[in-house]
Amino acid sequence: MNYKMILQYDGTRYNGWQKQGNTKNTIQGKIEEMHCKESLSDLYECLAGRGFEYAHNSYIVNLAKVEGLEKNVALLPFGIQLNVSRSRKGQFADALITFLGERNGMV
Numbered sequence: 001m002n003y004k005m006i007l008q009y010d011g012t013r014y015n016g017w018q019k020q021g022n023t024k025n026t027i028q029g030k031i032e033e034m035h036c037k038e039s040l041s042d043l044y045e046c047l048a049g050r051g052f053e054y055a056h057n058s059y060i061v062n063l064a065k066v067e068g069l070e071k072n073v074a075l076l077p078f079g080i081q082l083n084v085s086r087s088r089k090g091q092f093a094d095a096l097i098t099f100l101g102e103r104n105g106m107v
Contacts (some may be wrong), residue, residue, distance in 0.1 A: 003040070004059065006080070053085045053095040061092075063099040 017049070018029040030107045044060055055061045055074055061082060068075040072089055075102050100106075 003063075006076075006092055026104050051099055053099075054088050055092050056088060057085065063096055066096055069093060069096060 013025075014030070014053070015023050015025050017027045019026050019032070023029070038046070040058075040060065044054060047060065048057055049061045051061055052060050059082070061074055061076075064075050065076050067077065069092075071082070072084045072086065074084050074092070076082060
């Protein structure tokens with residue numbers, strides 16, 4: 001099974017993108033330090049309650065990055081569109097509504 005990871009970052013805490021000999025505090029250095037040996041369901045358990053939700057059996061979405069939900073498609077920045085499976089749509093929509101309400105102080 002293949003996984004897709006979309007990285008977005010504020011680089012002000014790092015010394016550039018490319019790994020450098022004098023520091024490991026680069027984006028590439030941090031990525032190389034990460035080792036994900038967990039299954040997607042194990043990763044989801046770690047992220048539960050932190051603004052992440054299954055949109056499909058193949059991926060988990062950061063709800064803070066969702067700009068909209070149209071039918072079975074989650075709209076993300078830069079025109080990225082992710083299909084939300086029919087079996088996950090209700091749970092995903094509920095989680096998104098709860099997340100947005102909490103973020104905006106409405107829940």
